[in-house]
Amino acid sequence: MKFGESTLARFAREVAKYPADQKQSAVMACLAIVQHEQGHVSAEAENAVAAYLGMAPIAVHEVTTFYNMYNQQPVGKFKLNVCTNLPCQLRDGQTALDHVCQRLGVEPYGSTDDGVFTVQPSECLGACADAPVMLVNDRQMLSFMTPERLDELVDTLKAHAAKEGN
């Protein structure tokens, strides 16, 4: 796998945060960039990041497999992570997860057949006072997700996916 100019520029910006002989410190950021651009981190991408940073491929793979947010397999266009940890559970976090799963017809960790949605229960997102909370595609934190707001969200995301031809 060869990375394009813009990807390499993003990598370089991360590498520049660390001493010249410590490029490995940028591995998590580079893998996050790969996931942002490709949807998941493939073995080929791991090897390419390893080559870029001068790391052993297995050391990169250790990172991908250790941290919860890396997608080791392709996921839907929208990955929805619903927090079910205790503070959220006390404010209907489990209800939120159940509602999304039921609405989309998937089991937890499952994806819809059209490849638009993946739903995952998740551990503490660090937004407990806004519960129930969920994270969309690792980047957008959504709060106070009552069944009504979840329905509206699903409609919004479906409409967006349809517009883009999914």
Added chain:
Amino acid sequence: MLDLSKFQATGRETCFHDRHIGAQIYDRLDGRNWHLRDYEARGGYQALRKILGLDGGPGMTPDQVVAEVKASGLRGRGGAGFPTGLKWSFMPKNYNGPKYLVCNSDEGEPGTCKDRDILAYNPHIVIEGMAIAAYAMGVSTAWNYIHGEIFEVYQRFEEALDEARAAGYLGDHILGSGFSFQLHAFHGFGAYICGEETALLESLEGKKGQPRFKPPFPASFGVYGKPTTINNTETFAAVPWIIRNGGPAYLEVGKPNNGGTKIFSVVGDVQRPGNFEVPLGTPFAKLLELAGGLRPGRSLKAVIPGGSSAPVLPANIMMDTTMDYDAIAKAGSMLGSGAVIVMDDTRCMVKSLLRLSYFYQHESCGQCTPCREGTGWLWRMVDRIEHGKGRMEDIELLGSVADNIMGRTICALGDAAAMPVRGMIKHFRDEFVYHVEHKRCVVGMAVSTT
């Protein structure tokens, strides 16, 4: 990116409300005024100018800065409550080589969301606090390690860093002085264990976040094997006020040995969950009132006063305690990160513990056998009890497994998994017994069948 802002929190509910008491960190925030010029208008970066002698005064030596922080009684806001000035004084003074500073913004302790609001709505207070700390310890490079799940906050912090660099508060020869300091943001990617400081260091070095055996402590062997100090976000955010107003004034705000204000995340069964910045030593009853109290018709059953790793305390003990390190410790728990998880009389303690035990076995890094095997064992036993398949001896066994994890692991995650179990059994043993005997729940909630 698709605009989903209508589904996002505004901060009004958690941060900019009028229910703080003597706020220093959340003072006068409104969500829009996070920029550098707003921070300066609130007196921001005056403390940095003061220590550098750029405010017309004589400046402060690094030792004087450390002494001021020691005098303030500031204790670590991340969980351990270690005296900050003392921690800073552990850094070697005449070290030949780079020393580093790290801000722990890996806020993943269930219940806690205070650092998120500091970074999102007042990021420069953390930058200034870190610059002062770096000056005090002779550090020229630092990183802020930010929780993976709060990408938007990480982006906000990057923007604040750009502003500070452009204004000369970061970089080479800050404000024309002889002090140079580089600060970068690091974005985590989902691992509770990285809130543990040595796991965080491993992660910062680009490895899986498995804690290091201590000693050596980070002050002698930290990032890249160099002397390193790690403090929590809120700890750094407290520093500018201390330098501007003096350590004794900060101590005066709280109570002896518990200086200053503390931000509590009050979550769970309250009417208005949120973050509340109040003086240490504020009664729990007052904090509960700030959070809107319980829902109508409900009564308080239990509180986990310091994040999910802290032992649970029953209502009567909580209603008699004040919110500070020493009082909560005396009551039998810990102040921890300041996350106050409130549970009312409809809650089943077995079910609550089940969720926490699942979390700890999920997040155990697997390095130490007592934690790797013990956390799973605890979870399976609580699961049995919750689902009506428990045996009476499981209750003793839970305590025994918890006891055998405590103190037998490299880091505190093992303890963090064990303490909730011990707390629950100590205070709510009857519920566990009831579950075993009747195969259902004492509070009338059906035993879940999943």
